Amino acid sequence: MKLTVLGAAGEVTGSQHLIETSMRRLLLDCGLFQGHRAESRAKNSHFHCRPKELDAVILSHAHIDHCGNLPGLYKAGFRGPIFCTPPTAEIAAVMLRDAAKIQGEDAEYLRRHVDPRDARAIEPLYTEEHARAVCDLFETIPYGQREDVGKDVRILFREAGHILGSAIVELDLEEQGEWKRVVFTGDLGRRGLPILRDPQLVDRCDLLITEGTYGNRIHPEAGAQELELQRIIQRTAAREGRVIIPAFALGRTQNILYYLNDLNNQNLLPRIPMYVDSPLSRELTQIYLRHLNEMDAAVQRVRQADEHPFSFPGLQFIRTPQESASLNYRKGSFVVIASSGMCESGRVVHHLKHGLADEKNTVILMGFQAQGTLGRRLQERRSPVKVLNREVEIRADIECLTGLSAHADAADFQWWFGELGKRGGCGKAVVVHSEEGPAAATAALLADVCDEPPIVPKPGEVVEF
Structure with a gap:
């Protein structure tokens, strides 16, 4: 053999x-x-x-x-x-x-x-x-x-x-x-x-x-990421900024939604709109919901009071490119989760183009950013960065949470x-x-x-x- x-x-x-x-x-x-x-x-x-x-x-x-x-x-x-x-x-x-x-x-x-x-x-x-x-x-x-x-x-x-x-x-x-x-x-x-x-x-x-x-x-503890999310969202909402979270559609987006749902159930989130701007993430999250019985004991405990561990009031899944584009002109504070996780493609690139130059905003990088990617340049704050052929100054806060590998x-x-x-x-x-x-x-x-x-x-x- x-x-x-x-x-x-x-x-x-x-x-x-x-x-x-x-x-x-x-x-x-x-x-x-x-x-x-x-x-x-x-x-x-x-x-x-x-x-x-x-x-x-x-x-x-x-x-x-x-x-x-x-x-x-x-x-x-x-x-x-x-x-x-x-x-x-x-x-x-x-x-x-x-x-x-x-x-x-x-x-x-x-x-x-x-x-x-x-x-x-x-x-x-x-x-x-x-x-x-x-x-x-x-x-x-x-x-x-x-x-x-x-x-x-x-x-x-x-x-x-x-x-x-x-x-x-x-x-x-x-x-x-x-x-x-x-x-x-x-x-x-x-x-x-x-x-x-x-x-x-x-x-x-x-x-x-x-x-x-x-x-x-050795990875940071995964549980600490939930408290970090709460801290960053509350701070950004207090200054009426938006939170942009680049995230892979499979796995990472569901982890983030699970934490946000838990924070919402504890009344620890500000009452601002939250969006998942990825049709692929929406489809994959539906598969996760069909397989709740195959998840860990913590999910089973959550289900006793909350049958949908990945959704909560105020969360919307964006479907069309037109709806996605309209977020870039929305006033006030909100959270948007969009792929891809290293900021190289997808709808998140448009959100970064419109949001990076505003000091009220925050970008949360949720995982490893490979050499040569826009995510790595944001992580290293190499301002300005080129986004969709436009030079953009990095004035937004850049936060890196790496505990969800x-x-x-x-x-x-x-x-x-x-x-x-x-x-x-x-x-x-x-x-x-x-x-x-x-x-x-x-x-x-x-x-x-x-x-x-x-x-x-x-x-x-x-x-x-």
Whole structure:
């Protein structure tokens, strides 16, 4: 049996790992590589897993860097089943249609602004038709139910605690009468994160494939973010300013709404309008509402008095571009949550263009801001900034709340790996979905748990087990 690491090797994008036995070829995740346009195009356009020969895909969760190239795989000829949890199937269907729509819009824009001879280079990777067709291949397995998907393959999904539906994959494979177990963490979540249940533990395995995104970092406490939100909103409302919160549509927006709902239930918010300006966020929040029973004990307690943990009086979901644009000319104080989280695209860019120059306003950055993004320039207060081809002075307050990361940190890894060690440890371990420093730190945390030194693979590296 062997593992070939085809993506997320030395980086935190493009998750894709090929498991092969003499009888089976199984792909763990099929994510989009996200980066500079030309490099992304080259990596996302070519598959090294021979799509037509794959027996199945096993999907850990519905973030685009884990599921986003499934339509491309379908376009390349894959027609096998895609196994995942029920919430992941619902969320991935929404995310993939949205990704295809954005690709089409971006390609159309670029065609109008580049040499027509280069038009082929900017064709979308796939269409909405491909996205819809690949979703028909989803076959769902509930958490905790070990499923025989062939005489020599069994799958079990455990709670990963990263986003709704995220799973730790246990994969049992038989070859020549001998069974081996592979555990793939997907993106391992944090303990104590709002809404989600904590990551579950696993027993001894022959091969562990683990992410290591923040293996060298300790996150701030998630619970402190609610009090910070209250403080910032009250201060900004007192000076009649607006609060602009760039937030990813999946996961982060629902966390913010959950905190705002809790503050509202305690009468700790000023009575000002609050808006979610993202049709995608609205659709995803509806999926969260359909799966309240799969959320943590705190959500279950809230539901006893409040059946909608993500809504409250004064909150409105903005639908049309016209409604979104009208907010920029609204008088008085309000809160607007809009994507994207790093301020690179979407409706939030328009809110920033109109709001950054006013000292009464506040921008709350709710997570990591990658190098080169507008979010990073705001974080570093590199005034002026260019927003939609306009130079804008940064006079608004910029607040950074980083405690809502959904990835495990060093303390979470130490706990999870330690518990694995008590349950027998693992034969081999491979650290993926991590840059060099965090990967080395994660490998060090693993060293006493596995029979051999942990591997930090290069792209395309093969690991036999």
